[in-house]
Amino acid sequence: MSKIGIYYGSTTGNTQEVAEEIAKKLNVDKADLHDVSKADTNYAAYDVLLFGSPTLGLGDLQDDWEYYLDKVKAADLNGKKVALFGCGDSSSYSDTFGDAVGKIYDAIKSKGCKFIGQVSTEGYTYDSSEAVVDGQFVGLLIDNDNESNLTDQRIALWTEDLKKVI
Numbered sequence: 001m002s003k004i005g006i007y008y009g010s011t012t013g014n015t016q017e018v019a020e021e022i023a024k025k026l027n028v029d030k031a032d033l034h035d036v037s038k039a040d041t042n043y044a045a046y047d048v049l050l051f052g053s054p055t056l057g058l059g060d061l062q063d064d065w066e067y068y069l070d071k072v073k074a075a076d077l078n079g080k081k082v083a084l085f086g087c088g089d090s091s092s093y094s095d096t097f098g099d100a101v102g103k104i105y106d107a108i109k110s111k112g113c114k115f116i117g118q119v120s121t122e123g124y125t126y127d128s129s130e131a132v133v134d135g136q137f138v139g140l141l142i143d144n145d146n147e148s149n150l151t152d153q154r155i156a157l158w159t160e161d162l163k164k165v166i
Helices: 014-025 063-074 099-108 148-165
Strands: 004-008 033-035 048-052 081-087 114-116 139-142
Touching: 004 014, 014 033, 014 048, 014 081, 014 148, 063 099, 081 099, 081 148, 099 139, 139 148
Parallel strands: 004 033, 004 048, 048 081, 081 114, 081 139
Antiparallel strands: none
């Protein structure tokens, strides 16, 4: 399997927990799990990058991602495989569910990376999302507020799919 770096931002701890669970499922060492509030963008050691952010408020990026995303846009992502994940609230914020993941995707889609880990929207309840491209989510979306009973299964299925392409 390729060398994987996981980069996440987390305000309440949900996205960090998801990042840690993904790391376990993919056998990613804790040294390769990075909080974006302290991370650089030297991605040379990694073949695969996983970027995760919760969606806050009405479709906003997590605070640390606001700053970090500019650094990611300036980094060399050419030839890297990139998978996205994030947390959101599909009930209270059904019009902006997972928008932060869509914002990251939009910011780096022209950087020469190959996106992996798209997820079907089937089984999700929401009204609108910037994370939907060509009828599917650009990455894994988790709703621990309303669908925590689906979290473990969604992470397990997603990581198994990732293993097939990394």
